Amino acid sequence: MKxxxxxxxxxxxxxxxxxxxxxxxxxxxxxxxxxxxxxEKREIKFLSVGNFGLSSEDITPAALVAEQAGLQGTTTMRCxxxxxxxxxxxxxxxxxxxxxxxxxxxxxxxxxxxxVETPTMIEILGRAGSYFWEFHEFGVTFPAYYAxxxxxxxxxFGTREEDLALVAVKNHKYGARNPLAQFQNEITVEDVLSxxxxxxxxxxxxxCPISDGAAAVVLASKEKVKELGVDTPVWIKGIGVSSDTSTxxxxxxxxGLRSSIEAAQLAYKMAKVEAxxxxxxxxxxxFTIAEILAYEDLGFCKKGxxxxxxxEGETEIGGRIPVNVDGGLKAKGHPLGATGVSMIVELTKQxxxxxxxxxxxxxxxxxxxxxxxxxxxxxxxxxVLGR
Amino acid sequence: MKxxxxxxxxxxxxxxxxxxxxxxxxxxxxxxxxxxxxxEKREIKFLSVGNFGLSSEDITPAALVAEQAGLQGTTTMRCxxxxxxxxxxxxxxxxxxxxxxxxxxxxxxxxxxxxVETPTMIEILGRAGSYFWEFHEFGVTFPAYYAxxxxxxxxxFGTREEDLALVAVKNHKYGARNPLAQFQNEITVEDVLSxxxxxxxxxxxxxCPISDGAAAVVLASKEKVKELGVDTPVWIKGIGVSSDTSTxxxxxxxxGLRSSIEAAQLAYKMAKVEAxxxxxxxxxxxFTIAEILAYEDLGFCKKGxxxxxxxEGETEIGGRIPVNVDGGLKAKGHPLGATGVSMIVELTKQxxxxxxxxxxxxxxxxxxxxxxxxxxxxxxxxxVLGR
Numbered sequence: 001m002k003x004x005x006x007x008x009x010x011x012x013x014x015x016x017x018x019x020x021x022x023x024x025x026x027x028x029x030x031x032x033x034x035x036x037x038x039x040e041k042r043e044i045k046f047l048s049v050g051n052f053g054l055s056s057e058d059i060t061p062a063a064l065v066a067e068q069a070g071l072q073g074t075t076t077m078r079c080x081x082x083x084x085x086x087x088x089x090x091x092x093x094x095x096x097x098x099x100x101x102x103x104x105x106x107x108x109x110x111x112x113x114x115x116v117e118t119p120t121m122i123e124i125l126g127r128a129g130s131y132f133w134e135f136h137e138f139g140v141t142f143p144a145y146y147a148x149x150x151x152x153x154x155x156x157f158g159t160r161e162e163d164l165a166l167v168a169v170k171n172h173k174y175g176a177r178n179p180l181a182q183f184q185n186e187i188t189v190e191d192v193l194s195x196x197x198x199x200x201x202x203x204x205x206x207x208c209p210i211s212d213g214a215a216a217v218v219l220a221s222k223e224k225v226k227e228l229g230v231d232t233p234v235w236i237k238g239i240g241v242s243s244d245t246s247t248x249x250x251x252x253x254x255x256g257l258r259s260s261i262e263a264a265q266l267a268y269k270m271a272k273v274e275a276x277x278x279x280x281x282x283x284x285x286x287f288t289i290a291e292i293l294a295y296e297d298l299g300f301c302k303k304g305x306x307x308x309x310x311x312e313g314e315t316e317i318g319g320r321i322p323v324n325v326d327g328g329l330k331a332k333g334h335p336l337g338a339t340g341v342s343m344i345v346e347l348t349k350q351x352x353x354x355x356x357x358x359x360x361x362x363x364x365x366x367x368x369x370x371x372x373x374x375x376x377x378x379x380x381x382x383x384v385l386g387r
Numbered sequence: 388m389k390x391x392x393x394x395x396x397x398x399x400x401x402x403x404x405x406x407x408x409x410x411x412x413x414x415x416x417x418x419x420x421x422x423x424x425x426x427e428k429r430e431i432k433f434l435s436v437g438n439f440g441l442s443s444e445d446i447t448p449a450a451l452v453a454e455q456a457g458l459q460g461t462t463t464m465r466c467x468x469x470x471x472x473x474x475x476x477x478x479x480x481x482x483x484x485x486x487x488x489x490x491x492x493x494x495x496x497x498x499x500x501x502x503v504e505t506p507t508m509i510e511i512l513g514r515a516g517s518y519f520w521e522f523h524e525f526g527v528t529f530p531a532y533y534a535x536x537x538x539x540x541x542x543x544f545g546t547r548e549e550d551l552a553l554v555a556v557k558n559h560k561y562g563a564r565n566p567l568a569q570f571q572n573e574i575t576v577e578d579v580l581s582x583x584x585x586x587x588x589x590x591x592x593x594x595c596p597i598s599d600g601a602a603a604v605v606l607a608s609k610e611k612v613k614e615l616g617v618d619t620p621v622w623i624k625g626i627g628v629s630s631d632t633s634t635x636x637x638x639x640x641x642x643g644l645r646s647s648i649e650a651a652q653l654a655y656k657m658a659k660v661e662a663x664x665x666x667x668x669x670x671x672x673x674f675t676i677a678e679i680l681a682y683e684d685l686g687f688c689k690k691g692x693x694x695x696x697x698x699e700g701e702t703e704i705g706g707r708i709p710v711n712v713d714g715g716l717k718a719k720g721h722p723l724g725a726t727g728v729s730m731i732v733e734l735t736k737q738x739x740x741x742x743x744x745x746x747x748x749x750x751x752x753x754x755x756x757x758x759x760x761x762x763x764x765x766x767x768x769x770x771v772l773g774r
Contacts, residue, residue: 001487060469063630063765075628077475078467082447088464099486100388241462378450
């Protein structure tokens with residue numbers, strides 16, 4: 001198993017991107033990632049494409065993206081793990097290099113969601129759960145799945161609607177400092193609490209948006225990093241993945257995601273680090289409650305103490321473990337296939353100390369963590385990065 | 388890069404499987420593959436799922452299949468490369484073991500196509516080409532894409548409709564001997580020539596059917612093969628992959644698939660074998676012309692001599708290079724995501740000399756080749772297996 005580093009990253013602006021097609025978004029991100037790396041396009045022989053699909057007329061996007069990017073002939077495939085599709089593509093590219101078969105590989109994530117009409121994106125997402133029972137028979141949509149977690153957490157630990165709102169407020173605060181974010185406006189707790197009810201206790205501002213966008217990363221083996229003379233390689237220290245039932249009715253409880261807990265343990269073990277050593281994290285805040293669950297499931301605090309963490313400002317810059325200081329899914333946006341790759345883009349820039357100064361996290365150990373959930377925890381991919 | 392072997396294979400019957408859901412088909416194939424191997428279910432920590440999608444209500448099938456198979460917690464993702472999705476899953480599982488991260492992994496391919504109503508499967512498949520121009524603007528469907536290749540080949544090399552028909556006759560002959568095949572009836576050249584015209588010169592019997600089905604293979608590292616005491620491991624000697632433009636109008640010519648030629652060369656190079664050493668092959672005969680192109684692109688004969696090969700019986704058992712002696716896509720069926728995995732299942736059984744005696748190929752060097760095309764050559768995966 002070879003050591004693998006991130007040597008180039010690129011990302012488009014997330015948001016309503018009526019100006020660009022799926023492949024145009026992909027090519028933009030890829031171009032940026034290649035320019036950011038020391039690699040030449042002709043060296044790229046492996047390209048994995050994270051894409052959920054169903055939201056585009058391009059139903060087999062990997063070859064299309066390869067072609068548009070001038071990477072025809074590349075070994076390519078689409079990787080899909082629902083909302084963790086970007087992480088699945090990152091995982092495949094990591095395998096490709098760690099196996100020694102390729103010394104360089106690209107993982108690209110892309111999604112075009114805002115132009116979907118029929119069936120609506122809400123229905124498509126709802127079908128990503130337990131289709132036959134919970135969506136079709138009982139009409140449970142995605143916000144409702146997470147509302148089950150929110151109400152259980154509130155009931156057991158006294159988490160309040162105001163705590164959930166604080167997550168949205170924090171993530172909008174940092175989104176406003178990130179030029180690539182979909183939402184660049186700060187909001188208040190009152191804005192969140194008074195926004196339209198979606199699935200109690202989740203209101204409109206507790207939910208991440210529907211987004212278009214793409215992100216890409218170039219990976220290289222240790223030998224290739226040396227050969228190219230890369231200044232600041234960011235090493236993949238550990239990756240853990242787990243999966244869980246699609247059926248909410250079969251989950252053991254609603255106060256955390258089993259797949260998050262398992263994936264984090266695997267990643268920490270491979271990276272030989274502890275949760276408390278992580279200095280900056282990207283976590284899967286598709287809904288505000290999801291970020292609070294993640295704090296606990298990833299070991300940033302004990303189970304039940306997530307609300308306390310956000311209340312005390314510990315997940316802001318200056319706090320114990322700054323989380324989603326690029327705006328997160330909530331404010332940066334959540335183009336499904338792009339999200340997992342975008343997390344790696346952000347953390348690579350953080351570890352290189354290259355983000356906007358107003359949202360750069362101060363680092364000592366240079367250890368970062370990405371946490372990407374697929375569905376309501378059917379998939380979880382956790383990656384530990386370090387300098 | 389670790390050596391990897393196939394240590395267990397399983398497959399459902401292909402065909403109209405109204406009796407089983409997508410996950411039921413998957414679980415059946417997986418159960419057979421695990422029973423065929425010496426591995427225990429609890430040892431499986433990686434599961435890649437080849438599935439084209441759009442043909443099923445289960446839109447994120449990997450976690451669903453893992454759950455139904457009792458493999459919750461596994462590292463899992465869906466792999467998609469159009470009609471080569473099964474090979475993409477096989478490739479991912481191969482990477483997972485060759486990297487040393489897992490000592491055992493499962494690749495599973497599954498598709499449920501026969502119950503699709505709106506949009507029809509013909510439209511879905513047509514969209515897998517160049518959607519905007521060639522499908523949407525000009526109405527080119529999948530048989531029409533391959534008809535372009537057939538007419539070019541006929542024009543340049545004098546290939547006849549009767550030669551195409553011979554491919555269907557051969558594949559039905561062997562399908563009739565394969566209890567897992569969708570069609571188990573022999574047909575004549577006259578049957579093919581008089582069947583309904585689809586896209587000249589391709590008639591109904593020149594086209595593979597729409598199918599349901601699943602196939603699974605268990606892969607293991609050399610160390611694990613020893614530990615388990617596997618009697619007849621089948622080694623993955625080489626894999627080559629290439630990709631090409633989706634747009635037919637951009638192809639250099641219509642007498643062969645560039646991605647097939649490139650993928651084959653890569654696979655032969657990695658395996659350190661030559662085309663003439665291959666003793667049994669599975670090739671992608673989605674249409675009869677595709678099998679003739681494959682003979683040439685894979686180097687079983689010179690360009691332009693494919694029709695001669697089938698005419699002279701060289702691709703039957705007893706000939707120089709028996710091809711698709713399980714019925715091929717044409718008679719065994721073509722459940723998109725399952726096809727690439729099913730090819731590995733068949734060749735593993737051939738190399739172990741375990742298929743029905745009436746279709747067992749006599750072997751000396753024990754070298755086999757699988758060739759799986761995605762779209763009209765947007766993807767091509769070639770695998771060389773050996774004892």
